[in-house]
Amino acid sequence: MTDAKKRVTVIVMAIMVVAGVIVSFFLGQFDITVKELGGIIISQFTDIKPFWTSQQEHIFLTVRLPRILVACLVGTALSTAGCVYQGVFENPMAAPDFLGASSGAALGAAFAIIMGMGDWMITVMAFIFSLATIWLVYIIGNRTRGNKTVGLVLAGLMVSALAQAGTSFIKLVADQTNELPEITYWLMGSLTGITMNDVLFSGVVILIGIIPLVLLRWKINVLTVGEQEATTMGIHVSRVRLVSLVCATLVTAAAVSVSGMIGWVGLVVPHFCRKIVGNNYRYLLPASIFTGAFFLLMVDNISRNLFAVEIPIGILTAIIGAPFFIYLITKGGESA
């Protein structure tokens, strides 16, 4: 694929997100027509006489809209983080869940909940624990003998196991009437009960994290050829790596703090994009940003519409992600 075609592909992906969002406005238990939706949106800016029910307006503005936006934001965050981790660690197996960033964030959040901290602090603690986990995994992964790819994945597994043990212990000592349900609910990975405040909060943090990554995306390419070669090509490796890791972890933590643990997105979406636009981060990173949003939005539409009872989204991403990953490692060839 030529660079011009890659650029067009990325633009098409962006258009698909917008189209996906618009279609999702109409999906759900409460019916809403195009005209009614238009009216509700216009009424936010000017006074017009309602020809829709107040229930429709309430459902759209406080349930459906925030949920759609958060699905996009979380999908973008996880796939962008995975995409960046893969480059920075020179490792196709890197992803927020595999590196322990998600379980670290979960431990931080659980800790914040039993300490009685507020929403803001839950996210801050999720971020700090997530960053500490990634750092630990990186240090251990570098010290393993033999294959570094395997070493990093094993280190991720071990540190995740430790973080999960910590979370289990916190659940054990948590107050059974209010803290335990909050932690359990949080860990399940779900987009229900999202408010517009969640959208604003995660949106701002994810945007702050993604902007430097988009700007640095060419340099992330150079990091993938290895620390020494990148240094001789004039890259300040430790600085670019630190900024990339902090930003990727920040967006992971922001996503996990509003949605709980949603697996597989960070591994599978970047690899899907690699198949389509190639490995150059100039196109790969924007492609991951848009495809991540589109993917999680579609999965969430299935999760809330397909069956009478809502299926937690984390279950669905695993059902879609794991087989796709098996396809990648068997048929996918060596570019994975």
Added chain:
Amino acid sequence: MISVKNLKFSYGNHEVLKGISFDAHPGELLCILGHNGAGKSTLFKCMLGLLKGYSGNIEIDGIDMSTMKPREKAMHVAYIPQATKPAFAYNVMDMVLMGTTSQLNGVGSPGADERRVATEALTKMGIEHLSNRDYTKISGGEQQMVLIARALAQGAKILVMDEPTSSLDYGNQMRVQKQLRQLVSEGYTIIQSTHNPEQTYVFADRIICIKDGVVHREGKPEAVMDEQLIRDMYNIDVEMIESEDHKVRFFELKDM
């Protein structure tokens, strides 16, 4: 001109380089010979700014390299590694464009100017037809040519190569060496380490032999490359055979 002055480096208590000095000039192909573990790679890492904490000086046109930023170093010295399999497959053009990173300001991506530089480098190496190919799916010799093109795109005039041809077949070794001679005639300085004294005799302008962390012998191939050197460097007993036109020298193992 790059000057190495009394360079010393230790890994912990183990002193690898014990005071190495030499110069390399524009239009010169310098070969560094030495047995495994003699410190060739350590020397190169110091010259490329990958190892810090050495004593002594490395200067480029009189400027101390340790005072340069990574970007400034990259503009003077380029590294051509052995072709290895990268974690992710890039096409050849993207690989060569990576060399232009030091010329980019701040956080940008390569644009039309950088593409022109990269295309020129590919053309110079005679591989512009590979531009859109997947780097991991071309031959080892072609990959080595791409890495040389990447170094040219970097704009540095001093090229450092760690055993550039050791993993290539005979034909590719010769093709790469021929290209390197061409670059030297254009004014590049090439410093390469090698394990093949006979090849060195044919291609090098000057040879520097490193033994026990110091420069053991240094000079033009015809002056340095003899039985005594092979004995000193590799601890084997050989007999030298020279062609009548003095263009090639071979070493034959004694007692065979």
